[in-house]
Amino acid sequence: MQKTGQPTINDVAREAGVSKKTVSRVINRSPLLGDDTRRRVEAVIEQLGYIPNPQARALALRRNFLIGLVHDNPNAQTVMNVQQGMLEGLYGTEFEMVVRPLDRGSPRMLDDLRHFLERQRLFGVLLLPPVSENDTVAELCRDIGCRYVRMGSASLDAPEQMVASNDREAVRAATDYLIAQGHRRIGLICGPHGFRSGVERRRGFEEALAAAGIALPRSLIADGNYTFESGLVAADRLLDLVPRPTAIFSSNDEMAAGVIHAARQRGLEIPRDLSIIGFDDTPIAAHVWPPLTTVRWPIASMARSAALKLIAGYEEGEPVEEPSLFLSTLIRRGSVSTAPA
């Protein structure tokens, strides 16, 4: 035993009467190892309560047992859900999660990331949108030799390093639902420029209208940037139109909350005078009034799966095949009604 109180591989080796290397083989489940030797060493490990030192392993392997969460996502709830999912996937393993926000727009963003990955020698990183949509970043990871999985609203990479949601189809289905309720003048509030999710959701919306043969004048499309305030502003513009849209699809819940706000300010009752559908299904969706009909985006599951992909092959048990495509589903609550006659 050392003075630190933690038993080391040497203690185990001495106690078991074998060499360090043999203990190391047991730890790393080397196939070429006598069964009785293995059992003997395992018994000593158990008895001593020995745990391999991650720092020493990191030094020897030139690789840390840390999984990074790299993001420049502005939405707190999204990031939290992702963290929860990741930690779920990492639970019970030797991996820990380190969080690294990035400053999108900073010219040094890429250098910062390279620095981070190289210095910490991360085992792998989960890339969150929108930075996950940046091919240069993925390339950087490959260069450095850092595993990565990208999360996004469309398939941008090989299945091993991608978890994607079907935003386009989901929004198309949501819009179909509005159309089925009799709505014909439907406004759209877009996501920010440079977000693939924004593009996909918009396309889904447009496809649904086109398929139903409904014209979509440019005036019914409003810009947004996923914030409450931008939803408020966009809704104000849309609700000023004559005739007014009878329904609005907002590319996320936060903006949808802004729409509700704007509608109420001008005395409109939801859903009687205006139907609204959001996207994400964050807690805010259930807590506004009326509760928001929205598309549930399964980011926690996606993040969990991404974490499992990142550590695939380094943990015991069968390497379960993790899916790469996750389906978003419509959650019907109280913010949609049939169109006024």
Added chain:
Amino acid sequence: MQKTGQPTINDVAREAGVSKKTVSRVINRSPLLGDDTRRRVEAVIEQLGYIPNPQARALALRRNFLIGLVHDNPNAQTVMNVQQGMLEGLYGTEFEMVVRPLDRGSPRMLDDLRHFLERQRLFGVLLLPPVSENDTVAELCRDIGCRYVRMGSASLDAPEQMVASNDREAVRAATDYLIAQGHRRIGLICGPHGFRSGVERRRGFEEALAAAGIALPRSLIADGNYTFESGLVAADRLLDLVPRPTAIFSSNDEMAAGVIHAARQRGLEIPRDLSIIGFDDTPIAAHVWPPLTTVRWPIASMARSAALKLIAGYEEGEPVEEPSLFLSTLIRRGSVSTAPA
């Protein structure tokens, strides 16, 4: 240069014509070092782009350059704000943040934490409420030799390892404000049992009423657990009272959102029929309708300060004295009016 491409301390030593140890002294800013030697080594470091390997340092120092965020806090927004604040404090240093949620209530919670701290040999941890209120946990950190700072609603430890907010005074002030608006029948929705914040906020409320000579029947106090749903339930009970309270103080915003919900469901208009004050000033407060008057809890600043305390003495520059007490302030928005005559 090694095959990894990263220059090591040996490369620097060779290039500068000094020993490794001298380079090491430069890195660690040892005082006993010739000025010209230092400059020469620094020049080589700069030229080679040398960065000390954190894994090797961790092994040699038996201490990692990781700051842990240990929490069992159920509120996503709170955790996010804390993370943001921590990262702000850590920005530009060699420290990284690793996040570690704890399962409160699990009997193995303490063992899990000990395992985590010992294995990873964290440099320090920030303890979030409610786990930060657990003295056994703080003791564990001391035993292991892991720095810690506790965050909480009251001073529970020495200033070096504490960042506290003045919840009691803040709630007292908020309640005073309601009283000044003419309210006399004021309901209270408490925080969950076992949360010091709940206790402090309740005391602040009670003190304000007592100071104003207003009776506080037990029926006006409702239990809650900081969730929207619990706020809904509590509000339903309070609003059933005859006569009805004209104002409600909710121990956090999330529950206050539930109160608004409940009030609207029974046709009450806010603030005309019911005034509400929350606590936290999370985004939800500004986004409900009407915008919620609430107490701003400066957790991001607290977390930033905590991070700086944790790494105090290990970074260049003067060790700035960080405060230990943070003031919460009342944010007046639209959910309070004068009491009905």
Added chain:
DNA sequence: TTGTATGCGTTATCAA
């Protein structure tokens, strides 16, 4: 003020 030898706890190499 600077250098040498050694330790930190693990894995990799290569021989037995």
Added chain:
DNA sequence: TTGATAACGCATACAA
């Protein structure tokens, strides 16, 4: 199948 020995990159004790 196992073991001796050398990395891994940096820090500390002790000399010089």
